[in-house]
Amino acid sequence: MRLHERVTKIEAVLPTLATKEDLAREVGGLRSEMHLEFGKVRQEMGAEFSKMRKEVSAEFASVRKEMSELRVDVSELRVDVHRAIEVQTWRVIGTLITVCTALVAATYFITKAG
Template sequence: MQGIDSGLRGDRSGGGTVELAIQVQALKTRMDTVLPTLATREQLAQEVGALRSEMKHEIGALRSEMKQEIGDLRSEVKQEIGALRGELKHEVGALRAEIKDSIGELRAEIGGLRAEMHQTVASAIKWGLGIGLSAITAAAAFVTVMSPHFSSFSRGREAVAAVAAEPAELPTRP
């Protein structure tokens, strides 16, 4: 470097031209080794920039494509859900109608059983009253038939008189 500086400044001693030629050759060699590196770095920066912009473009394209596909899937899922919702509404409506019919049949059956139960209870009451009245009538007949045998007893007379007498004629308790 010192030789280059002295040669450039005009130090023209006897071997200056040869020395200058050697220094210029060294400078050229040095520049040839440095310049390709700089050019390669520049090219690398350009290529990296180009790759970066291309990558951004590709990522943007993929993003928009994915958004489109997701939107399509979303609308397809919405349609499927809507169809399922419609089917479920139809099925639930059919089940409601079926349950309503079953409840109507059950109510009719319960009404029939209720009427049958009322008839059975009424029949049982009639039978009970019939048997009770028959028993009372039989007891009255028995007392009437047996009253001559009870006449010697005062209580027997009162019992016979109570059965045979009208309610207004019944003795009151003291």
């Protein structure tokens, strides 16, 4: 009896099992579907990368422009600082010459008078 029940169950399940051909068809369909989806993803990624590349290129161009403007500003500032230091140097030299001459004169008159 038990054997008969098992055979009946197996016979009931057999029509629902897939054959190798069914599996091959399913696998082929899945592969082609996957290739199509991968192609779409590749196209989307290519478009996004192209867009990002253009944005980054534009940003780098603006950064280069800002850097060249800063380079000019720094050069102008350097010239201004150099001029200011030169003016202050001559003022210090003039002050030292005046003070040293006055000290020499004071020393001379103190030694002559004393």
